Amino acid sequence: MSAASNNERLAGEPVSLWVATGGTTEYPGLRGDVEVDVAVIGGGIAGLTAALALKRAGRTVAVVETARVGTGVTGHTTGKVTSLQRLAYTELRDRHGTETARAYGQANEAALGHIADTVATEGIDCDFRRVANYTYAESDDALARVRAEADLAAEFGLPATFTTEVPLPFPVKGAVRFDGQAQLHAVKYLQGLARAVDGDGSFVFEGARAQDIQEGSPCVVSLEDGSVRARDVIVATNVPFGDHGLFEARSRAHRSYLVAGRVDTPPLDATFISVDEPMRSVLTVGIDGKSYMLAGGEGHPASEATDTAAHYRRLAAFARDRLGVDEVAYRWSTQDGIPLDGLPYVGLMSPDAKHVYVITGLRKWGLTNGTAAALILTATLTGRENQWAAVFNSNRSAPADSAKRPDEENPDATGKPAGQPARADLTPGEGTVIEVGGESTAVYRDPEGQVHAVSAVCTHLGCIVDFNPADVTWDCPCHGSRFATDGNVIQGPAVAALPPRPMP
Ligand SMILES: Cc1cc2nc3c(=O)[nH]c(=O)nc-3n(C[C@H](O)[C@H](O)[C@H](O)COP(=O)(O)OP(=O)(O)OC[C@H]3O[C@@H](n4cnc5c(N)ncnc54)[C@H](O)[C@@H]3O)c2cc1C
Ligand code: FES
Incomplete structure (x- = not known):
């Protein structure tokens, strides 16, 4: 694609609100060799959650992060911590059956509970707040779908109700509401996890890019100036590396955009996502005494070259016209893996692997899915059963249409x-x-x-x-x-x- 830049006409700093306001960490790089029980590659929500859970279970861990903690996809998220994920239950039930959809919901609710517990027990100051989360409908067709989603989710024991009372600043026809959901400052949360991981024989390394993994006894993760030797390795780099393309064929990188601007009203005790297209996601947050409104959407496969400036402009117009945001302060985009069959991949890297594990395909709901994935692997590596491991199994058979690669x-x-x-x-x-x-x-x-x-x-x-x-x-x-x-x-x-x- 050619390159004319309209950049100067786009409002807002091109940085995520969370990265801009989260401060930074300064863990050292890795020079030389270390030996631990588990090497975790990637300092995002999946890697750090796994590292801390394993440390609590008595394992020594080394987290290897190529940049800074929380600057990957997690630092560019919307910040919703929720098991209500648009119309996920209807979609998963239709595709995989009732029991799988129910298990997915339970795993995500358990992840929400784990995050709440971790914030409390580790004393992490990350603006964690309980909110209600809504999937809202503006058309009659969408209304019928949110009613059905509410019924199904309630049948699964999730905290779901159908409502026509939706606290958005514009009228909608109705929504599924999940109570007891949450939002957080993702960068601050990850920094809190990293603080709890580092020390007592466990490490966080930054500016440390894993370049190769040799499976063996022990496994060796090679970096430019050193290595980590470990019994087990978790690859939590969002897009796996060292997988010989196994997951590229089974999941697609999907990008979305966000804008955030100041508002005069205090943050709402609610977050929102639309059913109707174009999909819009909304969250409000207070940071340092200032209220911000976030609007997200404009998703597309990363393989489609699009006019990126136009995506920001459409979101800015939505934020202005419907949410009262006069001026965009921050804008950013990021992408996440959408698994072709709708379920994350968690488990051994390949059918032949014995000690190298992967977490990927978090379907743009990785604050909970990544946490659930980390808990599944913690159970696996400490010899415990996990009731959701089979649903997220990374080596389940690939859906038929996955044979086609994006470059084809x-x-x-x-x-x-x-x-x-x-x-x-x-x-x-x-x-x-x-x-x-x-x-x-x-x-x-x-x-x-x-x-x-x-x-x-x-x-x-x-x-x-x-x-x-x-x-x-x-x-x-x-x-x-x-x-x-x-x-x-x-x-x-x-x-x-x-x-x-x-x-x-
Ligand atoms: C626009 C958007 C909005 C979203 N909003 C939400 C939301 O509101 N709620 C929700 O639950 N989910 C949301 N998601 C999804 C969620 O943010 C992601 O699923 C999740 O953050 C992914 O976490 P991760 O740990 O897999 O990846 P990351 O956070 O990217 O962590 C992986 C880390 O690995 C590091 N790394 C990569 N390669 C190497 C290497 N070779 N060596 C060392 N380190 C390496 C990277 O630097 C990175 O820090 C959203 C996704 C998008 C795209
Ligand atoms: S990401 Fe695969 S060729 Fe560029």
Whole structure:
């Protein structure tokens, strides 16, 4: 895709509210070798929850995080902690049957309870608040669907009711309401988990990218300047690496966008998501005495190149017209794995693996799903039964349509760039892919006018990256890897940076 940037006309800092207000951590990198019971790769909700639960169960753990704790997908979430996930129960019942849908709900409710307990027992100051969560309907068709979802969820023993009293600032026809749900500041929560993990023979390492996993006795996780030796390894990197593509074929990276702006009213004791399209997700939060309204939506498969600035504009218009947000203060986007059959993947990395485990496919509900997944693996690694392990089993048979890979679906994504002329006239904030010396080169001119050139060939499987002018990233249309303009990996499955290229 070409690259004209409308960036300067988009309101708001291009950073997540949670990252902007969460402060940062400063754990050391790993130089040398450490030996622990369990190596956990990834300092997001899945990895840190597993690490702390395992430590509490008497295991030593080492969390290896390539960036900083909480700066991955979890730091870019909406912040709802809930077992009401739009119309998940109807969808899962239709696809997998009643018992699987019921078990999914129980696992998510248990995860919500685990988060509430952890906040209390570890004294984590993360703005955790109990709220009601609503899936609301504006059309008659959606109304019928929320009624059915409310009935089904109540039948599963979940805290569900149908209601026409919905505390949104605009009228709707009705909603499913789940009581006793929650929201939190995800970055602060993860920082609290990391604090509890580090020490007493357990470690958190930052700026530490796992590069390879050798399964054995022990397993060895290699990093640039060291290694972790452990009996078991949990790969909780959101998009797994070292899986030889097993999960890429069974889940799709799906992106969504969020905007947040100040409002004068205090935060509501409620969060919301629409059934009708375009889907909209709403949450209010108080941070440092200021109220913010968040609006999310505009989801699409990461393999589809779209006008990213237009997504932010539509969300800003929704926030202004329907939620009273005069000005967007923050805007951000992130992506999560949507499993093709609708259930997360939790368990051994492959049918042959014995000590390497994976958590992925959290279906954009990973605050609870990632927590449930971590508890399942904690049980597995400590020799206990977990009643939900079978439902989330990572080695269940793949759905029929998973044979098709995203790059096969999107043939334009591979091979050469689409014949764009070499351009010396990029204006500040623009990026484009051009041929330089016969090589596809991703060229970006920063706001100060300096040009940055890196290879445009994704280091995962060789597709050509696109410039995303609203987020100022290089995005791979094949399996969703994202790179900063200096080539560093923001999100996998790519593990290696885009190497620098000579200036055009
Ligand atoms: C727009 C959007 C809104 C969402 N809102 C909600 C919500 O309101 N409620 C909800 O429950 N869910 C929500 N989700 C989903 C939820 O945020 C995710 O499912 C969850 O945060 C994923 O957690 P994770 O631990 O898998 O990934 P991450 O938080 O990304 O953690 C993985 C970590 O691994 C690190 N890493 C990657 N590769 C390596 C490597 N090789 N070596 C070392 N470290 C590595 C990364 O830097 C990262 O920090 C949302 C998702 C999206 C896209
Ligand atoms: S080729 Fe797979 S993410 Fe780029």
